[in-house]
Amino acid sequence: MSRRSALSRRSQILTELERNGRVQVEALSRLLSTSEVTIRKDLAYLESHGKLVRRYGGAIMAVAANDIAEEDTISFNKQAIGLAAAAEVRDHSRILIDFGTTTTAMIPHLSEHRGLVIMTNSMRTAQEVLALSPPPTLLMTGGTWDTQTGSLQGQIAEQVLRSYDFDQLFIGCDGIDPARGTTTFNELLGLSQVMAESASEVIVVATSDKIGRRIPNLELPWGTVDKLITDADISDNLRSNIEQQGVCVIIARENKE
Numbered sequence: 001m002s003r004r005s006a007l008s009r010r011s012q013i014l015t016e017l018e019r020n021g022r023v024q025v026e027a028l029s030r031l032l033s034t035s036e037v038t039i040r041k042d043l044a045y046l047e048s049h050g051k052l053v054r055r056y057g058g059a060i061m062a063v064a065a066n067d068i069a070e071e072d073t074i075s076f077n078k079q080a081i082g083l084a085a086a087a088e089v090r091d092h093s094r095i096l097i098d099f100g101t102t103t104t105a106m107i108p109h110l111s112e113h114r115g116l117v118i119m120t121n122s123m124r125t126a127q128e129v130l131a132l133s134p135p136p137t138l139l140m141t142g143g144t145w146d147t148q149t150g151s152l153q154g155q156i157a158e159q160v161l162r163s164y165d166f167d168q169l170f171i172g173c174d175g176i177d178p179a180r181g182t183t184t185f186n187e188l189l190g191l192s193q194v195m196a197e198s199a200s201e202v203i204v205v206a207t208s209d210k211i212g213r214r215i216p217n218l219e220l221p222w223g224t225v226d227k228l229i230t231d232a233d234i235s236d237n238l239r240s241n242i243e244q245q246g247v248c249v250i251i252a253r254e255n256k257e
Helices: 003-020 025-032 036-048 062-066 076-087 123-130 155-162 190-197 236-243
Strands: 022-024 052-055 058-061 094-097 117-120 137-140 144-146 151-153 166-171 175-177 181-184 199-205 217-221 227-231 248-252
Touching (some): 003 022, 003 025, 003 058, 025 058, 036 052, 036 058, 117 123, 190 217, 236 248
Parallel strands (some): 094 117, 094 166
Antiparallel strands (some): 022 058, 144 151, 175 181, 181 217
């Protein structure tokens, strides 16, 4: 793709952002007649130059982002999922947490747990873990920094993971195919699969709007997943389809306290 087309595309993205205050990847993909992968790369480039701040499914204006507390950027559904995920953790467990806003939402709810050992490939998750008082034992996978996902990836990370065994893995996804498993835009599938192999129990955390999204790359087939934690907006039909794959579906309810 030519430099001119990339410049034109990014200029249009900024125009849409100024007009609406936020942009969505799927809408931009249709508007600019290009793939969602390309749009995500454009958003990552613009974020690195201070033009915007990426948020779930898209981006918001950089100026606006400075006025929004981090807690407000996580949806109520993600908060509920994070609370439900933390409830699955037992004291003195060794848990593995993949990158992502939904997985990170569980961290504040781990403050009452004792004796945890947590490994992650996410700097953001690591910072959240260290903010707990007292902080659990924190391990990092190491590896190569991937700017698109904001996580550590690659062979070194895989080698480190293979030297450990964990009680639980908490992992997000870009989409869920009810018949096949979790799906992703990211072509770096190896680390997710090694994570699943390294854990006794694999727990996927995802908002219900990701179920049924058509994404080409199969990440974790249902045979490797034990539980799915999602929100109450999942339809009965989709829940039944997933449970028929041998997966326990946990519905997170908003905390009314």
